Amino acid sequence: MNVRVLAAAVALATVALAAPAFAQSASTTGTGSITVIRPLTITKNGDLKFGSVVRPSTGSGTVVVSTADARSVTGSVVGLSSGDTPRAAQFTIDGEGGQSVSVTIPATFTMANGSESLTVTTSNNLTGSASAQTLSNALGAAGSLAFKVGGTVPVSSTTVTGAYSGTFTVSAAYN
Template identity: 35%
Template structure:
């Protein structure tokens, strides 16, 4: 009888250990990280609306990202104006990555001829960016709309501080 009891106790102990062994498990995972090229942007061409003639009324000139201009009533765009340029930017970074372009908010850019009463607003910025780095780079252009006031004095108007174009990986 003692042998049967001892055998029963040993059997219960053996099955108990098996049950405990099956109630837990573990796995091992590795950790990795990949450092990619930082995204960068460089301005290669400044935005220039070129020469504009006005009839004394308020007008707008839209400079498209492709460099073409559209004038409203009150503005005339003389031909042969080689100074007309959409701004151009070059983006570099990790190949085949997507990115976002952030342009200035409307009515945040003012150009002046030195007299604050003669300021003009630049707004409605647009770009022709694809938002994708092909072989780690993309070149794109930025256009905008110039708002000419009625009776705008003649002269050269500039914004010495420029405007910011921001790029970031998606």
């Protein structure tokens, strides 16, 4: 065999063994991120107070406390100036500025006097949907939302006299 042919064969074999196999591959990078915000808190700044009223001698009426802290009466109910000053309940939600929150206020709650009870229908001064409120300020700063809860309670000639009280729960959550 020719030395040249042999040298060429050896060179070809060496190149074939040393050449890597090229396979298809691809890669990219991903990133992670997180935004940490302050927790929500709710503070009660004042209770809902209907004040003192005189029940009607016949028929029925209502006592309304608006979110502007004004009491009005209908029917033969008489509002007295003695006793608690009528006012709406007041709350403040604190959390991360600029964030959307859902506020939950019950539509009704019950006030009791022993075994007797009255149902209060609530109202509030939130603008728009309670499930789409926005805390003041911007992300990175503290934000807040203050609001009031008023109510309407029926009083009839058969309503048992005495002091009635009850509780209701207001809550909030980030959207």
